[in-house]
Amino acid sequence: xxxxxxxxxxxxxxxxxxxxxxxxxxxxxxxxxxxxxxxxxxxxxxxxxxxxxxxxxxxxxxxxxxxxxxxxxxxxxxxxxxxxxxxxxxxxxxxxxxxxxxxxxxxxxxxxxxxxxxxxxxxxxxxxxxxxxxxxxxxxxxxxxxxxxxxxxxxxxxxxxxxxxxxxxxxxxxxxxxxxxxxxxxxxxxxxxxxxxxxxxxxxxxxxxxxxxxxxxxxxxxxxxxxxxxxxxxxxxxxxxxxxxxxxxxxxxxxxxxxxxxxxxxxxxxxxxxxxxxxxxxxxxxxxxxxxxxxxxxxxxxxxxxxxxxxxxxxxxxxxxxxxxxxxxxxxxxxxxxxxxxxxxxxxxxxxxxxxxxxxxx
Amino acid sequence: xxxxxxxxxxxxxxxxxxxxxxxxxxxxxxxxxxxxxxxxxxxxxxxxxxxxxxxxxxxxxxxxxxxxxxxxxxxxxxxxxxxxxxxxxxxxxxxxxxxxxxxxxxxxxxxxxxxxxxxxxxxxxxxxxxxxxxxxxxxxxxxxxxxxxxxxxxxxxxxxxxxxxxxxxxxxxxxxxxxxxxxxxxxxxxxxxxxxxxxxxxxxxxxxxxxxxxxxxxxxxxxxxxxxxxxxxxxxxxxxxxxxxxxxxxxxxxxxxxxxxxxxxxxxxxxxxxxxxxxxxxxxxxxxxxxxxxxxxxxxxxxxxxxxxxxxxxxxxxxxxxxxxxxxxxxxxxxxxxxxxxxxxxxxxxxxxxxxxxxxxxxxxxxxxxxxxxxxxxxxxxxxxxxxxxxxxxxxxxxxxxxxxxxxxxxxxxxxxxxxxxxxxxxxxxxxxxxxxxxxxxxxxxxxxxxxxxxxxxxxxxxxxxxxxxxxxxxxxxxxxxxxxxxxxxxxxxxxxxxxxxxxxxxxxxxxxxxxxxxxxxxxxxxxxxxxxxxxxxxxxxxxxxxx
Numbered sequence: 001x002x003x004x005x006x007x008x009x010x011x012x013x014x015x016x017x018x019x020x021x022x023x024x025x026x027x028x029x030x031x032x033x034x035x036x037x038x039x040x041x042x043x044x045x046x047x048x049x050x051x052x053x054x055x056x057x058x059x060x061x062x063x064x065x066x067x068x069x070x071x072x073x074x075x076x077x078x079x080x081x082x083x084x085x086x087x088x089x090x091x092x093x094x095x096x097x098x099x100x101x102x103x104x105x106x107x108x109x110x111x112x113x114x115x116x117x118x119x120x121x122x123x124x125x126x127x128x129x130x131x132x133x134x135x136x137x138x139x140x141x142x143x144x145x146x147x148x149x150x151x152x153x154x155x156x157x158x159x160x161x162x163x164x165x166x167x168x169x170x171x172x173x174x175x176x177x178x179x180x181x182x183x184x185x186x187x188x189x190x191x192x193x194x195x196x197x198x199x200x201x202x203x204x205x206x207x208x209x210x211x212x213x214x215x216x217x218x219x220x221x222x223x224x225x226x227x228x229x230x231x232x233x234x235x236x237x238x239x240x241x242x243x244x245x246x247x248x249x250x251x252x253x254x255x256x257x258x259x260x261x262x263x264x265x266x267x268x269x270x271x272x273x274x275x276x277x278x279x280x281x282x283x284x285x286x287x288x289x290x291x292x293x294x295x296x297x298x299x300x301x302x303x304x305x306x307x308x309x310x311x312x313x314x315x316x317x318x319x320x321x322x323x324x325x326x327x328x329x330x331x332x333x334x335x336x337x338x339x340x341x342x343x344x345x346x347x348x349x350x351x352x353x354x355x356x357x358x359x360x361x362x
Numbered sequence: 363x364x365x366x367x368x369x370x371x372x373x374x375x376x377x378x379x380x381x382x383x384x385x386x387x388x389x390x391x392x393x394x395x396x397x398x399x400x401x402x403x404x405x406x407x408x409x410x411x412x413x414x415x416x417x418x419x420x421x422x423x424x425x426x427x428x429x430x431x432x433x434x435x436x437x438x439x440x441x442x443x444x445x446x447x448x449x450x451x452x453x454x455x456x457x458x459x460x461x462x463x464x465x466x467x468x469x470x471x472x473x474x475x476x477x478x479x480x481x482x483x484x485x486x487x488x489x490x491x492x493x494x495x496x497x498x499x500x501x502x503x504x505x506x507x508x509x510x511x512x513x514x515x516x517x518x519x520x521x522x523x524x525x526x527x528x529x530x531x532x533x534x535x536x537x538x539x540x541x542x543x544x545x546x547x548x549x550x551x552x553x554x555x556x557x558x559x560x561x562x563x564x565x566x567x568x569x570x571x572x573x574x575x576x577x578x579x580x581x582x583x584x585x586x587x588x589x590x591x592x593x594x595x596x597x598x599x600x601x602x603x604x605x606x607x608x609x610x611x612x613x614x615x616x617x618x619x620x621x622x623x624x625x626x627x628x629x630x631x632x633x634x635x636x637x638x639x640x641x642x643x644x645x646x647x648x649x650x651x652x653x654x655x656x657x658x659x660x661x662x663x664x665x666x667x668x669x670x671x672x673x674x675x676x677x678x679x680x681x682x683x684x685x686x687x688x689x690x691x692x693x694x695x696x697x698x699x700x701x702x703x704x705x706x707x708x709x710x711x712x713x714x715x716x717x718x719x720x721x722x723x724x725x726x727x728x729x730x731x732x733x734x735x736x737x738x739x740x741x742x743x744x745x746x747x748x749x750x751x752x753x754x755x756x757x758x759x760x761x762x763x764x765x766x767x768x769x770x771x772x773x774x775x776x777x778x779x780x781x782x783x784x785x786x787x788x789x790x791x792x793x794x795x796x797x798x799x800x801x802x803x804x805x806x807x808x809x810x811x812x813x814x815x816x817x818x819x820x821x822x823x824x825x826x827x828x829x830x831x832x833x834x835x836x837x838x839x840x841x842x843x844x845x846x847x848x849x850x851x852x853x854x855x856x857x858x859x860x861x862x863x864x865x866x867x868x869x870x871x872x873x874x875x876x877x878x879x880x881x882x883x884x885x886x887x888x889x890x891x892x893x894x895x896x897x898x899x900x901x902x903x904x905x906x907x908x909x910x
Contacts, residue, residue: 213778215769222766225755232714232744232752233766233821234735295757 041288041296045303049310056314063317066192076309077200078103078262080302081255082276083283084207085248087301090284091211092244093224093293094143094150097277099252101161102135104271106256108165111174111266114181121180125257132253133246135161140245144238154245162272169268177264185261196258200302203251207298216243224293252276275326282329283308286336308332410437410570410602411472413458413489418467420453427453428626430467435571435602440593442605442613445623446646446699446866446905451606452494454623455573458604459491460484471571485511490569494576496556500549504559505531507548508566534562538592554585561592572596573604578612579701590616608699610639610906622646647868647901658852660892661876663689668726669860670742670829672711675720680706681884684720688829688860693851695871695895696864698881698904704864705747707881708831712737712744724829738767741828745818745835747864753818754806760817761788761802767825791820796846812843819850830854831862836870848874868904872896882906 037043057064082099089096106128113119113127135157142153187195211217219240222230231237255276260266267273287304289296311332312325320328413435420428428450435441435458443451456462458469460479469476471487484490498507505524506513508531516523531544538558548556557577564572574593578586593616597603607613613620620637622630622645630637630645666689675684681703688694696704709715711722713732722729724740737744746752755763765772765784773783788802795816799809806814815835822830832851836844851874855861865871871878877891880903888903 209778213781215772215779218762218769218779221758221762222755225757226751228752229746229755230766232712232734232746234738235766235769236735292757294755 041300042303045287045300045307049303049307052307052310052314056317060317063314068313070188070192070194070197072310072313073197073200073306074194074262075313076305077196078255078259078274079276079279079283079308080200080305081203081251081258082280083287083301083305084203084298085251086280087284087287087289087296087298088207088211088220089150089244089248090281090289090291091224091293091296092220092241093227093291094241094244095154095281095291096139096245096248097151097154098135098139098157098161099248099280100271100274100276101158101165102132102249102252102271103256103259103276104165104266104269105135105161105168106131106253107260107266107270108168108174108268110257111177111260112168114178114260115174115176118178121184124181124260125254128253128257129250130253132249132251132256134249135253136246136249137242139249140242143245144241158277165271166268171268173265173267174260175265177260181261182264185258185264196262199258203254204298204302211297216240220244221294225295275329278326278329279305279308282333282336285333288336304336409600411488412436412470413472413571413602414470415454415458415464416468416470418454418457418464418469420450420457420462420465426626428457428464428623431623431626431628432467433621433628433631435604436619437570437602438597438600439618440597440603440605440616441619441621442607442617443621443623444606444608444610444613444642444646446608446901449623449646450626451623452575453626455491455575455604455606458484459489459573461491482511485567485569488569489571489573490564490567491573491575492557492560492564492577494579496553496560498548498551498556498559501547503545503547504535504542504551505544507559508534508544508563510563512567530566531562534565535559537565538562539588552585553580554582554588557581557589558592561589570600571602571604574606576606576608578607578609586612608905610642613642614639643902643905646905656873657848658693658855658874661691661693661855663692663876666690666692669724670711670862671721671723671726672707673721673723675707675710675722676718677706677710677715678718679884680710680715681881684886686879686886686889688862690828690858690860691855692877693855693861693863693875695875695878696862696881697868697871697878697900698866700866702881702904703884704881705833706884708744708833708862708864711831712742738825738827741826743767743822743825743827743830745822745830745832747833747837749811749814749818749838754814756805756807758806759803760792760797760799760806760809761785763806763817764788764791764802764821764824767821787824788820791824792817794823795820795850812839815839815843815847819847823854827859829860829862831864833864834866835863836865836867868900871900880904 053064062068082103086096086099109131110119110124110128114121114124119127138161139154139157142148142157143150146153148156184195189195189198209217211220219230219235220243222233222235223237223240227237230240256271259270263270283304284296284301285291285304286307287296287298287300287302289301308329311328315325315328316322415431415433417430417432418428419426419430431450431454433441433443433454443454445451453462457464460481460483463478469479471489476484476487479487481491499510502510505528509527514523514527515521528544535542535544535558538561540555540558540562542551542555548559551559557580561572574589577589581589590612593603593605597618605613605617614634614637617634619631619633620642621628622642624646630641668687669690670688672687673685676682684703684707686694696707698704706715710717711732713734713736717732722732724737724742727740729736729740729742734744750756755766761784765788768787769779772787773780785802792799792802797809797813797816797820799813799817806817809817815838819832819835835847835851839847848870851861851863863871863875872895875895877889878895878900879886880888880890880900882904883906887906888899890900
């Protein structure tokens with residue numbers, strides 16, 4: 001029997017290719033170790049954050065003061081939390097374009113009730129989480145049950161939810177938020193450590209544990225990497241996909257409350273004015289999660305959010321007009337994507353998420 | 363939308379080129395003194411040429427697929443190439459159609475030596491390959507599909523002359539027996555109709571040397587009959603026709619000459635009148651069926667517990683009324699060609715396909731609404747045929763690839779998985795199948811095909827199966843891994859696992875299986891056990907022959 005001509009994998013030499021195999025003597029082991037560490041996107045981002053920080057501080061000593069560092073970190077928290085949800089969706093080979101109106105809906109709903117009825121902040125928390133989860137269920141349903149490609153399904157929910165946000169506002173803005181909200185937005189846990197930063201770090205940690213250490217989280221990677229193989233391995237693919245969108249909505253709702261506390265107001269354009277969609281996807285891509293799914297993680301995305309916040313702050317300190325902000329973010333996305341040699345699989349996003357075989361019952 | 367645009371542009375360019383070197387040259391050579399006019403009448407007058415391959419050799423990644431094959435296709439003849447899967451049939455016609463370049467050897471069209479042939483230049487020379495699966499652009503009209511690459515310009519030079527193309531399209535469609543509106547979109551047609559459109563495309567491109575690469579495998583007998591009528595009428599018009607099939611009955615019915623390839627070499631080439639079915643079967647499978655020792659003595663499973671019982675399983679149109687059972691410690695083979703329904707049976711058992719009728723029992727327990735999770739939990743696992751698409755998670759570590767089938771069963775601390783327990787499991791599982799890798803943290807894509815397959819096997823063994831279906835377990839793996847996999851299969855059976863082994867390689871089945879079911883066209887056509895497996899009748903059964 002001859003081997004079949006088509007699969008070239010057959011003839012590939014049997015090599016156990018590790019990350020970087022040491023070719024020289026044992027002296028280069030340390031160097032190889034260093035190179036492997038430097039390959040990690042998280043490490044690259046930490047270096048980039050520190051490098052940009054050093055550069056800006058050298059040129060503008062004011063950039064390096066503790067209060068500015070706290071500001072940069074606190075400013076990144078909203079996007080960081082949304083980006084963590086976005087990351088989970090992207091890991092499942094999806095995308096969630098509806099995060100900005102989910103954030104906006106949460107912010108205006110809690111805002112109006114707080115301003116008019118003096119809503120307790122804990123009840124507001126429950127409210128935004130419920131809203132975010134509910135809206136996430138909507139997107140998740142369209143993608144995983146109806147089977148609409150994610151980019152189209154969430155484009156639809158983006159528009160629908162944005163419309164609802166507009167209706168709720170009825171042309172008004174929330175301005176007089178009770179002080180308890182805005183105080184919390186500015187409060188420090190320890191001197192120089194804002195509460196918001198602690199919350200952001202908490203969300204990232206929980207997401208990290210979820211993705212690495214739970215059955216569902218682990219399945220997200222498998223589904224994003226190869227949905228067919230995941231289904232054949234007994235993983236409930238559609239349920240996993242659904243869960244990712246629900247989590248994304250949940251976190252976008254949480255981010256809505258943080259937005260409200262930080263900004264102290266909310267309007268019909270909250271969420272979309274700060275380009276939440278673009279920024280969350282930017283942080284995710286910069287953080288090393290690929291749109292191909294199955295590769296990356298929330299820590300990189302959180303660092304990506306910090307880096308974006310720092311870069312925007314740097315632009316301010318260099319007196320670059322903020323109308324250039326989106327262009328700057330776009331440039332960073334390009335750099336991140338080019339650095340990730342696989343590129344952006346545009347067609348992948350328009351493909352049906354997962355087609356369960358016709359005969360399968362589950 | 364960019365797909366049609368791209369083709370449009372290339373179409374305009376090629377219309378220009380074609381008028382210079384392709385069409386008219388061909389026409390002049392074929393019809394001296396005749397002025398070519400556009401339209402079907404000219405196409406009818408096309409005359410095929412003798413097309414010869416001399417000592418063509420081709421290998422992929424070091425594996426020889428064709429060695430020193432010489433073959434001649436004469437005008438006015440249907441010349442059929444038969445052979446088992448992997449014998450090199452498709453590779454040969456792909457070389458003749460310019461899709462692959464031969465490593466050595468030459469191609470002669472009439473008196474011309476063709477060097478550096480590409481699919482495009484082959485078409486300009488009048489050589490066309492109708493692919494195994496029709497490759498039409500689903501959302502474009504039939505007219506556009508027919509004229510892709512040679513869209514005709516209208517009087518304004520930048521517009522497209524739809525009217526004349528439509529007229530010509532209708533005529534060509536009628537020529538291949540298709541009575542359809544050339545305006546309808548390709549996706550509205552059945553596979554058989556699409557195949558005929560491919561054939562019409564060859565005519566539109568004024569190709570008089572046409573190859574058909576297993577065109578009948580997706581067709582019903584009646585549809586195949588229509589195709590044969592068209593081929594017959596092209597033959598009487600002097601076209602040069604090459605045909606690939608492994609359905610021997612149809613081969614004998616329509617061929618003028620038959621060539622048999624085995625393991626990339628020509629073993630027989632004779633006029634139809636000089637061969638019969640027995641001669642072809644013998645040539646296809648050869649004498650030396652057994653080249654290896656059995657990995658395990660024949661095992662008599664009588665009295666052992668019945669682990670898998672399949673009763674009257676049907677999933678039309680792939681296969682019908684399939685029944686078999688596998689006992690503990692027994693290895694049962696499913697032999698058959700690609701498309702005979704082997705993989706479809708496995709997928710239906712595993713809940714990946716619709717079940718029309720029939721039952722599946724594992725250890726006597728009826729599995730009613732089957733899905734992978736349910737089957738795995740019942741002790742039934744399925745190693746898929748296409749490892750890359752259905753098996754591995756390429757970007758994920760080996761460890762997690764191995765434990766993917768059992769994540770819900772892993773030891774936990776609250777909601778969190780215990781990493782140490784998982785590592786130990788993965789360690790043991792990969793040791794059993796001898797996966798060679800830098801570490802368990804190596805990404806799956808970095809492993810060779812053989813090691814990926816070992817990792818896949820360890821995934822399924824980790825699930826603690828009592829019944830395992832291995833679909834082409836040695837496909838795309840190196841020789842050393844093959845031997846290891848055979849030994850593992852034998853060892854698993856010794857340990858009491860009930861095994862179903864699917865393979866296109868009959869040798870593989872003869873050295874491992876205790877019983878073999880032969881599949882042909884969705885039916886179980888025979889069952890062999892013990893020493894019977896080793897003789898040539900298995901080879902005859904899977905190509906539609908009979909027990910001797």
